[in-house]
Amino acid sequence: MAKEVFYSGCAAAAYGAKFSRVEVISSYPIRPYTGIMMELSKLVANGDLDAEFVHGEGEHAQVSIAYGASAAGARAYTGSSGVGVTYAMECYSPAAGGRLPCQMAIADRALDPPGDFGSEHTDVMSARDQGWIMGWAETPQEVFDNTIMYYRIGEDPRVMLPQFCCQDGYFVSHIPGKVILPDQKAVDEYLPPYNNPHPLDPTRPVSHGPQIFPDQGPAIDLQRAQAFLDTPKVIAEAVKDFNKQFGRKYSPFVEEYMTDDADIAFFIMGGHARTARFAVNHLRKKGVKAGMVKLRFVRPWPTEAVAEALSKFKAVGTIETSTSYGGAMRGGNLIHEVRASLYDLPKRPAVTSFMAGLGGEVVTLNEFYEMAKILTEAAKSGKVKKGVYWLGFEPD
Amino acid sequence: MAEVKQVTIWARGVTQDMEGRHLSLLVANSADKDGKFVQAWDDYADLPDRVGVPLRKYARISEEEIEMRYEYENKQPNVVIVMDDTIIKGMDILHGMPKGGVLVVNSKRSADDLLKFIPNKELLSSITVVDASGIAADVAVDFMGSEGGVEVAAVGKGISAPLAGAASKATGLLKLESVVAVAANKEGVKQGAEAAKVKKL
Amino acid sequence: MANPVKTQNLEHIKGIRKVPQEEYYVPGHRTCQGCGPALVYKLVSKATGPNSIFLGPTGCMYVANTSYLCSPWAYPWMHTQITNGGAVASGIEAAYQVLIRKGKYKGELPNIVVMAGDGGSIDIGLQAMSGMLYRGHDALFIMYDNESYANTGIQTSPATPYGANTTFTPPGKKIPEGKVLFPKDPPQMVIGSHPAVHYVATASVAYPVDLINKVRKALNYKGPAFLHLHAPCPKGWLFDAKKTVEIAKLAIQTGMWVNYEWEKGEYTYQHTPKEYKPVKEYMKLQKRFDHLTDAHIAKMQAFIDAKLKAPGKPIAVPVQGPREMA
């Protein structure tokens, strides 16, 4: 029977893995994701989860263990944060190129230097071009649900890709929220057992990953690109089935809040979307027609869904939470993709970006009001003054 | 675009890797001396080389700047030079050659003997045979000039010298005095040119 | 109820006639003429048989064996990064443990073998190798030692002997001996600090039956094992391809290589000559040592003499490091 609990994002991820019946888990400690592995180690130690719990000697090993297990035919789970995510960077491409759908839980964290344990999306955003499915959750409930959904999406024969299942460090990972734990049987119905079509099995031998001819390089790249073109359809099905099975109301790609008549909108992903909703409520009371669009997947980037959602506004501000030093807009990453998504439309909103929530900084209601002011101005004039605003660091 | 003369050299991996590269350098450097536009390079896909594997080294010569500089391979070689005669048996060395091509082989055997192993010999206008190994022994193997490194050994000390001399005689593409000028073993170049037997086909 | 994990028992063989005629590392690979590592691969494959999974970290035995889009392995094989052979093997072993336990895989536990070069073992791959051996996975880590990064054109590794000419340690006016450092001792690194490991051995292509039996003994242990296999490299060491086995034998006769087993703390030695030949006899056949002076060779001899006092065991060797010498 389904039951309601209060779990942090870390515990929610661990239980999402448990309900997904993961078979091989690889761990290595780094804050703030560590709690996920603490929960799983308890479950394995107590016999509540029949899985191999392998203490990796580093994040590089963690991901290697996970994709090795996936190649052998087991459902594999791992995770990390911050510099741990970037330490494993070499292993992301082999896992994706080998089409090995293991899952990595990310409770994100700022990169060094100096040591900063606060949340920031830059760690795993640095790996966004490695061929993994990637998206953020806003609440522990969404973390739990995404964990199960991501396995279903990644292991689909049309997809066969590994997944970064991300949540904001501390904000989501450490502050408990309500989580409905479903019936295991319902999860089993939703998520079939993992089936690797070509496992490393001596009864039907294959070779994984021989060298290719140089001119086959683009062809294999294209094959992966094609998988990402096919993935949105699978995501849409998986989310629809999930909503049906568990009574949730997820949109597959972008979730809209108070957008019907909005002039300005915040474009955001992860935990700060929660504050953004309250900001929208307060702004509405003050007569500002504000709305919010929450992004659920960074990879595959939902180009059409983003274009459709954002084209109706006069001005849009992307809340970045990650850095792209020296990038086109001199700030974060999201605005590049947002602007590219809108470029071909006959009518486009003005788009700017806000550097907020970096290094674990809280994005406050006041900051959202500040953004709303800038966006309202842009909505009136039809254009933005700047492509990026570093909130709290702008001259008067 | 002016015609680019493509020279392909076949050699054995490791034991002839450096001499093969030297031969391509002798071809290119001497043509450069004659005021031509040139390039010489290793076949990237054949590297890293293994002991005994058939390898290709390339040179291009043109009256104008070479536009196809970044193409990996010589797809239509006008001149093929084979540093080890047994390669003619296992490889289609004339693959892609336009009619009227030139073949130079390092061998103790006769041209007729060698032609038996070349089923598409109608592509050739001539075959030249020289016992380059008899004129100059292989020099020590040295990897420092491979993988984009700068050659440490003097260019053209071993069998590349007589083969470059023979190629000069066989093709008319290279002036003998230019080849002599750029090669370390100058005597070897001359002896190669002298000893080379050109057979018109 | 969990299913027990059944493992294989591989037979000890008495002589060359008992070596299986079947090939599982089949003809058709782009390894050098006379390639020592290829000979290792063939012999190890004969030892393991087809109920095996091999992992190939990047190196000669990846690139030369799979160029291009083909494979010489009749059993399942997977490429791993040069960094993570031990970790990927750990994941595969863990997967089989749970899949067999859950009844999803019906057979015996396959022989899981990492075939790593010296770089993939004791240099960039050291962390993953140590992790696998430490955690007690039922897998075999093999270091085929051709004493350099051969695939990329012969660069120095921690297994490259002192005095070798490699493309990263060329002899020059300032550094006449080429490689200045002495090599790591791989078995000793494993024996010294991996409590789950009960079997470590060295073997050489010069003694193939011994090599096969050591592979089988290693695999018969329920748990991790480590083998250090000597694999002369005609390209990197610069000798005539036909001399691969001859050189391997000479390595043993000069003490440059020692065949031994370490089993639960006990050492036994194999193929020990009555009297060791001078190392010079071994070195002079390889052009990588051509540039060395008598003083350099004496230094090598002193190093080997010290090591031979107790092969495989920690011992103070009379060799100065580069900072001491400066």
Place this chain on the structure above:
Amino acid sequence: MSDFKFKIPKHLEVPMGAVIPAPVKENPGMITGNWRTERPVIDHEACTLCLNCFIFCPDACWHLDEKTEKMMWNARYCKGCMICVNECPADCLTPQNELDFPKGVVRLDKPF
């Protein structure tokens, strides 16, 4: 976006995840007989069937034929390293130049 369609030419196709079937007896994707400058020629009379050539061949090109009790050599793949000649205690193997044999090598377009 939805009109993204591609065509990969047959010769550039790579299976999903670069997973290929394992070979059975030989790897026809890498024929290496053309590496030889010399081949080992056996004198069956002198051969003692010691199996040294079989055990020491890195390319697995020597086998004992149980029926004829003779060592069989694989011309398609032997690279001609001559380890077998070097390790033969009976001196029954002799290297001979490859061009002395008009047949016996598969001609290839590419060296690999």
